[in-house]
Amino acid sequence: xxxxxxxxQLGYIPNDALKRQLxxxxxxxKGYEKIRKHIMDLHEHLKVDGSYVALSNTNDxxxxxxxxPSPELEAEAHAKVEHFCEKFKVKVNRLENKNTYYIVGFEx
Numbered sequence: 001x002x003x004x005x006x007x008x009q010l011g012y013i014p015n016d017a018l019k020r021q022l023x024x025x026x027x028x029x030k031g032y033e034k035i036r037k038h039i040m041d042l043h044e045h046l047k048v049d050g051s052y053v054a055l056s057n058t059n060d061x062x063x064x065x066x067x068x069p070s071p072e073l074e075a076e077a078h079a080k081v082e083h084f085c086e087k088f089k090v091k092v093n094r095l096e097n098k099n100t101y102y103i104v105g106f107e108x
């Protein structure tokens with residue numbers, strides 16, 4: 001999948017700076033090729049809960065941001081992240097006391 005397509009699917013307008021940022025994230029995400037499609041699928045599944053996958057501005061990782069408008073949808077979004085991690089063997093780091101995760105990579 002081309003970087004432009006990934007950026008577009010995540011809701012960005014591709015430009016050189018975003019492509020370079022995505023390239024850093026790809027190289028920093030262990031096993032990225034194995035989980036790339038699943039990250040995009042997770043983004044689509046989270047959108048119905050008001051949540052999303054994005055490029056982190058502070059770390060060279062994808063971040064998962066849970067911004068659901070209700071406690072029920074928030075719980076559903078967290079369950080989707082947990083399911084994603086278990087099913088595709090993806091390691092994430094959750095920020096303490098926040099609804100933000102960083103996708104670290106594929107766990108063998």
